[in-house]
Amino acid sequence: MRVTPSLRLTLTAVTGLALFVPVIHVPWNDPAPADAAPLSAQDIESAHDVESAYDVEPSYRELPLRQVSGTRLSSASAQTQPFGMVGVTWPVRASSAAVEVKVRVQRNGTWAAWERLTVEDDHGPDGAEGKQRSGTEPIWVGTADGVEASVTTTDGTTMPDAKVILIQPGFRAADNDPPATPATPEQPIQPEASRAPYGMPRIVGRPGWGADEKLRSHNGAACAKPKYTSTVQAAFVHHTADTNNYTSAQVPAMIRGMYAYHVKSRGWCDLGYNFLVDKFGRAWEGRYGGMQLPVLGAHTGSFNANSFGVSLIGNFDKVAPSAQMMEMTARIVAWKLDANYRSPLATVILDGSKLGTVSGHRDTKATACPGKNLYSKIGWLKQRVNALMGKSVSTEIYRRAQQHGGYRAIGQPFWGEHPTRSGRATYFGALDIYWSARTGAWSVRGGFKAQFRKIGPDGFLGMPTGEQRNGRVSGSRKQPFRNGALYWSPKTGMFPVAGLISRKYGALGAEGSRLGLPTSGMYKVNGGQQQRFQHGKLTASTRTQKVYIS
Known part of the structure; x- marks a missing residue:
């Protein structure tokens, strides 16, 4: 794409600290750190070679602001390629309440009005992820080719190393019609005795908005691997404090821009929000x-653990x-x-504070987020x-959990109640x-638990049909499943027995028979399957559908 640069020089009266912007170009795709972890197959599949699909190529620039000594004026000159998103960052401050930031952009030779950034x-991570730079929320400007910025402080402090960030997230043909994950079919509200949890709505996944998964390694190999909190106890509602004037096709680019800003400009591991919702009613996957x-996000400082953030x-x-x-x-x-069996009308204690399970960001501290009209x-x-x-959080699984002591x-639900092909499952601590x-x-x-997770609830054993119990052999344990059972002892280890072999084994008396406990899993032999036991073998014939003892 051919870009015609523009040059502007202006003088703008401001109060407090005066700053100006020269031009520095920083490539969009910085080299990955030398210690970055290699991408997994899932990463590679998710990335879909996103860069090659752009009709307008992405770019990323950081323009340093400098104080003009002894004056109340700031001068900003910028010769730029087109960009779509702008934000301002500075070194971490204990509080940025005294910082005021304004920008204005140029489009087609005309300067827009000054706009104060939030x-x-x-918004940000907790703990080890760290917050490397403070800053504003980024705003979407569509297509601009010039920028002016001013940063003032009202507490008399100086502001070294402030930067204005210009992001061109690029445009792809796929942005016009991003694919969404199918929604779980909605069911009528059922009686409490047999009610399934509310199903997953249609959500556009990260490949749908063009997430470059290599970017998660930008701040180190540790960032490439997602982090999880122990459960989901609360939802925090945010707004992006961005423009309200955007088109449907611009939303994927806006999210790519936020992703780049959170990672490259603020120093976070990934996009801060778990989910985003646009004004057209579409949902988007945020953090990887x-x-x-329960993915640990960076949406509500000090309250990210055991919560998720959805930003409008x-x-x-x-x-x-x-x-x-x-x-x-x-x-x-x-x-x-x-x-996760949480009532939206209940309260929860997070970081020592009593909050609603559905809260606005401003419920946690003094902030305008999520805006008065949303709050x-x-x-x-x-x-x-x-x-x-x-109006209920009760399901068959929940009631079984209560029978086990709650x-x-x-432990808390980690992977909340979710559908399998034949039923549902919840992973607790x-x-x-x-x-x-x-x-x-x-x-x-x-x-x-570990062995059955490998097999899966839709695998050859089927769903469990009872609780784990002592076996007939001293020191052994077993658990029945629809198509067989799992057996364990300190001497033999743990092995499944399923299908025809399981039926024959059961008819003989299972572990109480002369065969004893299984010492191998099932394996293929000519004409069928075989399994070893302490005192013999069972062989199932595919041709005769019979099982033979040897």
Whole structure:
């Protein structure tokens, strides 16, 4: 793409600290750190060679601002290639409440009005991920080719090493029609005795908005691997404090721009939010790691653990969110809370503070987020989520968990209740519980849990049909499944027995028979399958459908 640069020189009266902007070009794709971890097959598949698909190529520039000594004026001259998003960052401050930032951009030779950017300390990571730079929220400007910026402080402090960030996230033909994951078919609200959790809504995954997964290694190899919190106890509602004037096709580019800003400009590992919702009512996957899992985000400083953040794209101090946005937000929150058995009308203690399970960002500290026109709808959101959840958090799996002693005994839900091909499952801290209409709800724990996860609830054993119990051989343990059982002893180890071999083994008396416990898994032989036991073998013939003892 041919770019015609522009040059402008202006003088602007400001108060406080005076800064100016010279031009420095920084490539979009910085080399990965030398210690970056190699990409996994999942990373490579997710990336989809996103760079080669751009009709307009991405770029990233950081322009340093410098104080003009002894004057109340700032001068800004910028010769730029077109960019779509702008933000300003500075070294980490304990509080940026005294920092005021304004920018204006040039489009087609005309300068837009100055706009104050939202200064936000409280979006960001906790702990080891670190917050390398403070800054504003970035704003989408469409297509601009010139910029002026001013940063002032009202507390008399200086502001060294401030930078204005210009991001061109690029444009792809796929941005016009991004694919979404299929929604779980909605079911009518069922009686409490047999109610499934609210299903997953349609969400555009990271490949759909063009996430460059290599960018997650930008701040070190440790960032490339997602981090998880222990459970989901609360939802925090945010706004991006961005423009409200964007098109449907611009949304993927806006998210790519936020991703680059959070990682390259602020020093985070990834996009801060777990989910985003646009004004057209579409949902988007944010931080990498699996939408169904409790991915640790960087959305609500000090409160990221055991929560997730959903951010509505726009500035809702200025306008009200659309009905489509609110409905999709409710569906995301209902899906996440219901899967983890949390009532949207309850309260929870996070970081020593009592908060609603559905809260606005400003409930945690003094911030305008999520904007007055969105915050005023939090009450409606809670009631809508409650209605979508059927005003209940009880399922067969939840009730089985309570029979086991509740969360204090079995740990919090980690992978919330989710569908399998034949039923549903929830992974708790200490055990997993599986349910199907044919088998009921049963737990799998200890070494049996790890082994069954490898096999899977839709594998050759089928769902569990009872709890783990002592076997007939002293010191042994066994657990029944629909198509067989798992057996363990200190001497023989753990092995599954399934299918025809399992039926014959059971008819002989299973571990109490002369065969004893299994000492291998099932393996193929000519004409069928075979399995070794302590005192013999069982061979299943594919031709005769009979099992022979040897």
